[in-house]
Every structure is written in structure tokens, then in C-alpha cells.
Amino acid sequence: MHEYSIVQALYDAVAAQAASARATRVHEVHVRIGDLSGVDVGLLDTAWKTFRVRTICETAPMEVNRVAGDDLVLERIVLEVP
Amino acid sequence: MCDSCGCGDTKLVPIDVQQRILSDNDRTATHNRHHFLERALLAINVMGSPGAGKTALLEATARALDGRRRIGALAGDLATDHDAKRLEAAGIRASSITTGSACHLDAAMVHHALHHLRWSDLDYLFIENVGNLVCPAVYDLGQAANIVVLSVTEGEDKPLKYPVMFHKADLVLISKIDLLPHLPDISLDRIIDSLRRVMPDPHVIMVSARTGAGIAEWIAWLGAREAGLGASHYAQAGGSTGPTGESR
Numbered sequence: 001m002h003e004y005s006i007v008q009a010l011y012d013a014v015a016a017q018a019a020s021a022r023a024t025r026v027h028e029v030h031v032r033i034g035d036l037s038g039v040d041v042g043l044l045d046t047a048w049k050t051f052r053v054r055t056i057c058e059t060a061p062m063e064v065n066r067v068a069g070d071d072l073v074l075e076r077i078v079l080e081v082p
Numbered sequence: 083m084c085d086s087c088g089c090g091d092t093k094l095v096p097i098d099v100q101q102r103i104l105s106d107n108d109r110t111a112t113h114n115r116h117h118f119l120e121r122a123l124l125a126i127n128v129m130g131s132p133g134a135g136k137t138a139l140l141e142a143t144a145r146a147l148d149g150r151r152r153i154g155a156l157a158g159d160l161a162t163d164h165d166a167k168r169l170e171a172a173g174i175r176a177s178s179i180t181t182g183s184a185c186h187l188d189a190a191m192v193h194h195a196l197h198h199l200r201w202s203d204l205d206y207l208f209i210e211n212v213g214n215l216v217c218p219a220v221y222d223l224g225q226a227a228n229i230v231v232l233s234v235t236e237g238e239d240k241p242l243k244y245p246v247m248f249h250k251a252d253l254v255l256i257s258k259i260d261l262l263p264h265l266p267d268i269s270l271d272r273i274i275d276s277l278r279r280v281m282p283d284p285h286v287i288m289v290s291a292r293t294g295a296g297i298a299e300w301i302a303w304l305g306a307r308e309a310g311l312g313a314s315h316y317a318q319a320g321g322s323t324g325p326t327g328e329s330r
Contacts (some may be wrong), residue, residue, distance in 0.1 A: 002186050002217035010103050017097055027094055030101065035200040040248040048148070060223045070246075080092040 006039060006072070007047040011057065013074050018056050023079035026060040033064055034071040040065065099282035107221055111191035114224025117196070118207070124308045125207045127223050129247055131240075132206045132213030135257040137165045138291035139231055139300075140208050141172040141175060146297045149173075151205040158187045158212045173200065174208075176209050184216035189224055206304060215240065219247035227252040227307055232277075234268055241276040248280045253303060254286065260290040 007056055018026055041064050048062045086117050116199050118125045140155055154175040157165035166178035170204055177199040201207055211218040230251040241248040278284050289296035
């Protein structure tokens with residue numbers, strides 16, 4: 001169950017982007033997950049929903065683009081900026 | 083959404099990030115790899131199930147090398163330093179990485195552990211990962227090669243059930259082959275067939291740490307990897323990052 005560790009890294013990357021853009025909220029998170037990445041998408045989603053509580057990502061769904069190969073990539077985020 | 087009237091609405095700003103989620107781990111792994119390269123040290127990530135015989139393999143390796151190479155090991159486990167003590171008793175300079183509840187090693191744990199091991203004069207460093215066929219495969223540690231120890235008692239289809247780890251393996255050691263006469267239902271051919279289905283470039287050595295069978299071939303494999311140590315070799319090792327931060 002390394003998905004929580006992956007989500008921690010994902011959250012850190014998203015939060016850094018949000019801080020540099022002075023965003024008040026993260027609206028969406030899009031990730032690309034390869035079938036040989038060693039990550040279970042269901043567990044990753046559960047970990048994300050647990051981890052995002054009371055953070056800037058609280059209401060941000062994680063959209064998963066499943067691909068072949070071993071990609072484990074933060075593709076794109078949508079921020080709410082004042 | 084509203085730019086003009088001052089109502090306080092926020093606007094939605096999309097940002098194209100395209101960054102490896104484990105990019106921090108990749109950076110630390112690259113740093114570790116750089117350390118190993120500077121010292122011409124062959125670092126091997128040893129993975130496999132709990133009880134596959136990872137520690138026994140390293141003990142047999144030390145016996146076979148008999149002082150011809152300086153070898154060290156970092157032994158990862160959730161709890162206890164039993165493996166590190168066994169390795170020390172076998173003449174391997176060892177330090178344990180106790181992960182608590184974490185099911186794998188990451189590059190930062192290895193980097194931290196290097197501060198507790200006199201490693202810079204070693205020829206080989208074995209990073210004995212936490213016994214687990216899933217999670218360790220995801221994290222680059224800075225190794226030159228990944229090996230998986232798969233014992234004959236684990237069943238013939240483990241490579242098919244856990245393809246990611248075997249897909250990333252440069253070498254699979256099928257261990258405990260001295261037990262085969264006692265396992266009439268286990269076919270070595272079927273294990274090897276499973277490996278061929280998931281490994282892009284299958285390299286397999288059959289070993290017994292108890293009898294020493296196959297250990298000479300394993301030592302020769304290490305020697306060949308050692309001879310091939312070089313910048314290009316390291317740059318190709320599992321999960322390393324290129325200039326764009328993308329994996330391979």
C-alpha cells in the first residue's frame with residue numbers, strides 16, 4: 001500500500017503550484033497512470049479522498065488518464081485564483 | 083470567473099504541469115546514483131517476497147566471494163535488525179533501514195542510511211528491499227540494477243500476478259532449487275515461462291544458497307555488471323530521470 005506515499009508526493013506538487021499561483025483553491029487534478037506503474041487506481045483515489053480533507057484540495061476531484069506503460073505523472077491542474 | 087465587477091468571484095486557471103509524481107524521489111535517486119558512480123560502486127536493488135531468500139543469497143554471495151570484493155548491504159525491514167545482524171555475521175558491512183509501517187524503500191531512506199554505513203570503499207552495495215512483490219518496484223533508489231529473488235515454493239504464476247516488479251527486473255534469481263525434489267507439483271519450466279511473459283529481456287539464474295548451486299553464475303553476472311559500470315550504464319538504470327524529468 002504505497003498509494004498514500006504517492007498521494008503525499010502528488011499533494012506536495014499540487015500545493016507548490018497552487019502557492020506559486022496564489023490560488024485559493026484547487027478545482028481539479030489530472031494525473032496519467034500507466035498500467036505498469038505499479039499503482040492501483042482505486043486505492044489511489046481512496047488515498048486522495050482521504051488525504052485532501054481540510055487542505056486546499058478539499059473539493060478537487062482527481063481525474064485519472066489510464067495509459068499503457070509506467071507513467072506516473074501529474075498532467076494538469078485547474079486552480080481557483082482571486 | 084468574473085474579472086471586472088469586483089464581486090470577489092475567483093477565476094479558473096488551468097496549469098499544464100506534466101511532472102513525474104515521484105520527481106522528488108527521482109532527484110534523490112539521481113543524487114544517490116551520482117555518489118555510487120563517483121566511487122565506481124555497483125549498487126543492486128534486491129527485491130522479492132518475504133522469505134524468498136534475499137538475505138540467504140547475500141550470505142552465500144559473501145561466502146563465494148571470500149573477500150575478493152568488499153561488499154556492503156542496507157537491509158530494509160518494517161521492524162527488527164535481524165537481517166543486518168545476519169549479514170554482518172557473514173562478513174558483509176551492513177546497516178538496517180527500519181521502515182516502521184512503510185512497505186518499500188525510497189531514495190531518501192537509502193540516502194539517509196548511507197550516512198550510517200562506511201560505504202565509499204565498497205565494490206558492491208546490496209540494497210535489500212522490504213519483502214514485498216508490489217511497492218518496492220515503484221521507487222528508484224539510485225541502483226545500477228534491479229534483481230528479484232523468487233523461490234520455487236512461491237508458486238509458478240507469481241510473475242504473472244505481480245508483473246510490474248518482474249517487468250523492471252534486470253535479473254531474476256530462482257532460489258531454493260535444492261527443494262525441487264520435494265515439490266513434485268512445481269515445474270521450473272513453468273516458472274521460467276511465466277517470467278518470459280512479463281520480462282522484456284529475461285535473464286534468469288537458478289540458485290541454492292544452501293548447496294551453492296548457481297552462485298558462481300550469479301557472481302559472474304555481478305562481475306559483468308561491475309565491468310560495465312560507467313556513466314551511460316548508470317543513466318539507463320531503472321527509473322532514472324532524463325533532462326525532461328520523464329522516466330525512460
